Amino acid sequence: MSDASRRRLLKELNQLQTESPPGIIIDKNSPDSDLKQWRIGVVGAKGTLYEGEVFTLQFTFGSQYPFSSPEVMFVGDTIPAHPHIYSNGHICLSILADDWTPALSVQSVCLSILSMLSSAREKKHPMDDAIYVRTCSKNPSKTRWWFHDDKV
Amino acid sequence: MSDEDEHIVIDIEDDDDDDDVIIVPREEKEPTPMVESAPVELPTQTRLKITVKKLHVTAKWKWCDVGEDTCGICRMEFEATCNSCKMPGDDCPLEVGVCRHAFHRHCIERWTEGASSSQNGGAKNGHCPLCRQEWKVSLRNRVAKKKKRQQTT
Numbered sequence: 551m552s553d554a555s556r557r558r559l560l561k562e563l564n565q566l567q568t569e570s571p572p573g574i575i576i577d578k579n580s581p582d583s584d585l586k587q588w589r590i591g592v593v594g595a596k597g598t599l600y601e602g603e604v605f606t607l608q609f610t611f612g613s614q615y616p617f618s619s620p621e622v623m624f625v626g627d628t629i630p631a632h633p634h635i636y637s638n639g640h641i642c643l644s645i646l647a648d649d650w651t652p653a654l655s656v657q658s659v660c661l662s663i664l665s666m667l668s669s670a671r672e673k674k675h676p677m678d679d680a681i682y683v684r685t686c687s688k689n690p691s692k693t694r695w696w697f698h699d700d701k702v
Numbered sequence: 703m704s705d706e707d708e709h710i711v712i713d714i715e716d717d718d719d720d721d722d723v724i725i726v727p728r729e730e731k732e733p734t735p736m737v738e739s740a741p742v743e744l745p746t747q748t749r750l751k752i753t754v755k756k757l758h759v760t761a762k763w764k765w766c767d768v769g770e771d772t773c774g775i776c777r778m779e780f781e782a783t784c785n786s787c788k789m790p791g792d793d794c795p796l797e798v799g800v801c802r803h804a805f806h807r808h809c810i811e812r813w814t815e816g817a818s819s820s821q822n823g824g825a826k827n828g829h830c831p832l833c834r835q836e837w838k839v840s841l842r843n844r845v846a847k848k849k850k851r852q853q854t855t
Contacts (some may be wrong), residue, residue: 553784553785553786554776555785557776557778558777562777617812617813651827652774652809652813652823652831653774653832653833654823655777
């Protein structure tokens with residue numbers, strides 16, 4: 551973790567702990583002192599298929615953050631069934647890969663993922679889930695994603 | 703003193719062929735003179751005679767032409783340094799794009815010059831982090847005047 555990355559992450563953490571937006575839960579003791587890995591709870595929004603369900607997102611930051619994207623995936627016992635979320639927790643979301651910009655943040659990524667959950671019309675994993683989960687790398691950043699559906 | 707006199711004119715090589723002259727604000731070289739004149743008497747409405755013996759003047763600086771107050775990349779105030787600098791001000795200047803978004807120059811250059819997501823293999827990022835329009839530095843913030851350069855052909 552570089553000093554510059556650390557300073558920006560500290561700012562983000564401070565802001566999230568003082569005023570986190572609805573649906574985003576940050577544990578007071580969540581990131582350990584090196585700030586490299588965070589776990590954040592996201593709560594399915596009212597009136598959506600995931601209403602009230604709580605999922606855990608894991609962020610892992612590299613030393614280039616925010617110039618390179620964090621690695622973000624769902625972890626824990628409940629991985630949301632969603633057309634863009636694989637059963638191993640990997641998320642197919644363009645801002646986590648090609649469309650990342652350093653103006654994005656932990657908060658904006660969480661909100662994008664919540665909005666992606668909210669727009670689902672069916673609770674199911676992607677069609678290629680079985681193959682992907684068997685063959686993918688442990689690190690979702692290593693996946694060459696194809697983004698084909700902007701609607702969900 | 704006219705507006706032009708307050709600037710240093712620098713001719714730069716520029717690849718966009720619009721033959722412009724970049725004018726940057728001149729660095730303030732002359733130190734502010736310390737006022738040590740005779741005490742001033744203030745006119746008053748009362749019978750008191752007030753004499754000013756000493757004034758303590760403080761100043762504050764701010765970048766010109768910047769609307770928002772924090773850099774969207776490092777999240778620090780524009781008047782503070784980027785996350786890699788120690789001295790604010792001229793050593794850690796701002797850059798404004800044609801889209802009018804501003805960043806610390808060191809922040810936006812680090813973004814446009816490469817270190818990007820692992821997915822595109824460190825290719826250059828030509829877009830503004832905030833609006834995704836093509837990133838081009840606005841010359842409006844540096845250019846006060848456009849001048850036709852003499853044709854040499």
